Amino acid sequence: MAKPSFSSDIQKEKHSKVFWALSDSWVLTKRSIKHITRNLDQLFSVALFPMMFFLLFRYVFGGAIDTGNISYVNFLVAGIFVQMLAFGANYTTMNLAIDLQRGIVNRFRSLPITRSSLLTGHVAADLVRNMISGLIVIGVSFLVGFQPVAGPTDWMLVFGLAILFSLAISWISAIMGLLVKSIEAAQWTGFIVIFPLTFVSGAFVPTDTMPEALRLFAENQPLTHVIDAIRGLLVGTPIGNSGWLAFAWCTGIIVVAMPVATWLFRRQTLR
């Protein structure tokens, strides 16, 4: 049996703080991405849930909804796409809560690593999962009659905005994951926030038939701006200020939520 070697046998690498911050985040992102491939039900459920809404709205409610001069399926795709991104972010809440409940977070905390790297890892893996689910949703939409007019630049912009939105909502989810007391709570908190936000928006219906107060909320909340911008890019509906507003909202959320989540994570160490 080999003897455990002395500590002097092993060299620690010398690099800058920034290098290690990136390295730590990358190691923990790889970990979370491996979870996706080994836990395929998460990936499928992220794609499956919006898919059910997709088919429900496309074939059951869609015929009764008046979207003016574009077909309902063309109206719907942007809404479903953004809803899928929002639901997907709930896995940041869940996976973070699971880590916190189990002993592994104590191990990470006892290591000489950059504190925020565990959060970054979950958020980054969430982005990967969302991009895969996003491709599935877009793929299916073509099967049910989606006819986009977007050119390559428009698709690039859609892709970029989707990344920005996914990051923004994942960082909010990270905060929720740090605040919930149990894994069960993590499962429903996401939906409590995300359900009203996706339904009281321009995701599934035009907002102009809603009661005044609801309409004001729906037209001014970030999800509607993101949806309007993506819809405009995909099928050519007027975007107005939504593009800039969507960009500003998402960037603003990231700028605020990232340090808040990191602070919360640090604070929990110092109980």
Added chain:
Amino acid sequence: MGNRENRDEASNMLVGENVPAKNAIEVKGLVKSYKQLKVLDGIDFAVKQGTVLALLGPNGAGKTTTVHILSTLLLPDSGKALINGLDVVKEDDKVRGMIGLTGQYAALDEYLTGIENLHMIGRLYRLRHQDVKQRTRELLELFDLVEASNRAVKTYSGGMRRRLDLAVSLIASPPVIFLDEPTTGLDPRSRLIMWKIIKQLVSSGTTILLTTQDMDEADHLADRIVVINGGKIIAEGTSDELKQRIGSERLEITVAEASDFDEAKKVVDEDGLHFDVKRRTLSVVTKGGVHQLKQVLSDLDDAGIEVESVSYRSPTLDDVFLTLTGHTTEQSNGETKDPPKG
């Protein structure tokens, strides 16, 4: 018990014959409260480099809290803790680079394989890639996990998890290791394997602080034992010193009829008599060997008390507590429970 001489040799080699060993861990006046509950009420101890210290105590004594403060997971309310001279509060980042922690619950990633867990933590300790790979191979070999190394941890047994967990905390060969109840919940065979590994670690110069509820385990592994209860140290010394106070072996007698129990207590009226009404057992420290045994049995026989069984056993944590505090661990810890771990 058999390995103690070897270990002393090894630690002497490390520090040299005449150089006094430095303290790898120093704790002074540590206090920690959760709301109203004082979990640590002024703890002081020191662990010399290359030695093992066991924190012995029941649930809620403050063992895990102490380990969490020393491994930078918790801030103390007051007091000081140093690891190789570095303050765990002010120089926490440096401290993290030189410690390994194995908690009560295996801190592993269930979806990753054994190898992936080791690689991940090795890289987070900021070791070079080639060192991570080499250490992973060595540790898998040492902990008898080579065959299972490519399987996801969720398929591992309890003993395998515990072994991998310890292996992971050793990946960077940290000079100081914290083992929080390393064998609680393990079957006897896995427990012996863990003991063997811990002894090997110490013989290579690692300093270990382990917590346990098991007197026998502390006796087997530790150079010094600190008995703690309700956040306070109630005894400290080498295993032999403690045994001098509590007796090394106990003669235990089980009375056949519960109705005879009170009478039996009067008959066997010796110093250090411990009894357990539920199990109908009486125990005394052995002194006179066969003579004492004969005497006790004939006294009981004279009083007409039937004896169900007689045995010799080593002292338990309860014996330690009865001797030192006059009450058992359950009585002394009725109202103090461990704070939620996490």
